[in-house]
Amino acid sequence: MAAYGGPVFDMAVKQFEVIADYLCIQQDARARLLMPKRAVTVSCPIHRDDGTTAVFEGYRVQHHLTLGPTKGGTRFAASVDLGEVAALAIWMSWKCALVGLPYGGAKGGINVEPSSLSKRELEALSRRYMQEMIPFVGPHTDVMAPDMGTNEQIMAWFMDTYSMYQGQTVTEIVTGKPVSAGGTLGRREATGRGVAHLVRRAADELKMRLSGATAVVQGFGNVGSIAALELHNMGVKVIAVSDHTGALYRPAGLDIPELVKYAGSRVSLDGYSNGLILDSAEMLTLPCDVLIPAAVERVIDAKIAGNLRCRILAEGANGPTTPEADRILEKRQREIFLIPDILCNSGGVVVSYFEWVQDLQRLFWEEEEVMRREYQLLDRAFERVLARSRRDKVFNRTGAMAIGVERVRDAKDTRGLFP
Numbered sequence: 157m158a159a160y161g162g163p164v165f166d167m168a169v170k171q172f173e174v175i176a177d178y179l180c181i182q183q184d185a186r187a188r189l190l191m192p193k194r195a196v197t198v199s200c201p202i203h204r205d206d207g208t209t210a211v212f213e214g215y216r217v218q219h220h221l222t223l224g225p226t227k228g229g230t231r232f233a234a235s236v237d238l239g240e241v242a243a244l245a246i247w248m249s250w251k252c253a254l255v256g257l258p259y260g261g262a263k264g265g266i267n268v269e270p271s272s273l274s275k276r277e278l279e280a281l282s283r284r285y286m287q288e289m290i291p292f293v294g295p296h297t298d299v300m301a302p303d304m305g306t307n308e309q310i311m312a313w314f315m316d317t318y319s320m321y322q323g324q325t326v327t328e329i330v331t332g333k334p335v336s337a338g339g340t341l342g343r344r345e346a347t348g349r350g351v352a353h354l355v356r357r358a359a360d361e362l363k364m365r366l367s368g369a370t371a372v373v374q375g376f377g378n379v380g381s382i383a384a385l386e387l388h389n390m391g392v393k394v395i396a397v398s399d400h401t402g403a404l405y406r407p408a409g410l411d412i413p414e415l416v417k418y419a420g421s422r423v424s425l426d427g428y429s430n431g432l433i434l435d436s437a438e439m440l441t442l443p444c445d446v447l448i449p450a451a452v453e454r455v456i457d458a459k460i461a462g463n464l465r466c467r468i469l470a471e472g473a474n475g476p477t478t479p480e481a482d483r484i485l486e487k488r489q490r491e492i493f494l495i496p497d498i499l500c501n502s503g504g505v506v507v508s509y510f511e512w513v514q515d516l517q518r519l520f521w522e523e524e525e526v527m528r529r530e531y532q533l534l535d536r537a538f539e540r541v542l543a544r545s546r547r548d549k550v551f552n553r554t555g556a557m558a559i560g561v562e563r564v565r566d567a568k569d570t571r572g573l574f575p
């Protein structure tokens with residue numbers, strides 16, 4: 157399809173082809189499974205603080221409606237384009253199907269560097285984007301959530317804008333909202349907690365003690381910082397962390413609670429300490445027990461894959477590993493245990509699903525209940541992926557994606573061509 161393109165979309169296509177070959181999916185059934193059902197591009201004009209008008213391009217891609225409404229985050233970043241958003245929507249589909257949620261995948265985004273906007277401009281842009289999306293989304297057609305560059309406040313603005321157009325409060329249009337605006341306890345922490353929980357499961361499989369083990373975390377936003385904090389609380393020494401401003405390294409272990417506070421108040425790690433600075437490019441290949449990429453796509457290419465020195469690779473980010481790197485990691489699977497992205501970061505959409513269910517029912521759960529149910533679904537998916545990969549002697553990514561793709565294929569086969 158000519159509408160989509162770019163390196164991230166190409167990557168989603170290549171990954172799918174590997175799975176389609178493995179599942180022996182016929183050529184004529186492939187496009188129907190892979191290609192998004194709809195995509196919309198919108199222009200979002202806002203008044204800048206200096207009195208000028210600026211227009212930002214926004215997107216939303218809905219991959220399929222076969223299993224229920226679509227579900228997916230909204231990314232605000234300068235890298236966002238239609239191809240990237242489509243790839244992220246496709247990955248969301250395999251992820252939701254893998255963990256057994258009644259959703260298809262979606263994703264949205266605006267091509268904007270959010271730190272270049274004042275708070276008022278950010279609110280204007282968020283509200284305008286949601287207003288443009290009103291004809292295409294709804295609690296039973298497409299439910300939004302946060303992703304890179306967006307947060308609880310932006311979700312609250314989305315929800316409020318949608319609600320004001322409906323003439324009533326519709327909390328279930330968006331997940332990842334503040335608890336004060338209909339959000340669930342445990343959503344903010346859900347993705348990072350899930351990553352750390354699955355690292356513990358992988359360590360158990362490898363009979364590796366986590367207490368005293370070392371970890372490196374790339375990206376110190378929602379996912380990276382919470383995963384680092386959870387691992388720190390399990391006794392892991394987090395020796396390196398990074399964000400878009402640079403990387404910090406301390407072989408004896410960084411003070412993660414202090415770093416979380418620092419990054420929270422200043423929005424980045426910049427200026428934390430001159431003594432701990434490391435070349436960002438070097439951090440991925442540091443010797444460590446656990447490596448967590450939790451920032452952007454395609455950071456592990458073939459060269460880096462050959463040089464990784466970790467025991468567990470836990471993909472907190474979506475699409476951090478290129479297909480070329482996958483071929484190398486597949487050969488190194490006895491050395492490096494991969495927790496593939498669609499499993500590793502699925503705690504976020506699992507708890508988003510819980511938030512949607514609670515909003516629809518107007519019945520809210522305690523945080524312990526949210527966490528218990530999150531870990532239950534993650535454990536089940538982890539066991540399914542391991543069993544499948546071992547049974548068929550395939551790479552963990554192949555096992556995970558095959559389960560997701562198969563579930564969507566089976567539903568499409570029974571329903572017919574429409575959804």
Ligand code: NAD
Nearest residue numbers: 303304305347375376377378379399400451473474501504
């Ligand atoms: P975020 O905006 O909260 O944080 C992103 C972090 O990555 C920031 O610290 C930023 O400085 C850093 N970063 C950006 N470019 C970088 C680079 N080149 N090198 C190093 N660090 C860099 O975003 P997030 O919500 O934590 O999302 C991170 C990743 O996790 C994304 O791939 C996202 O799609 C994925 N994810 C997020 C969720 C969620 O619930 N937020 C759920 C599933 C997957």
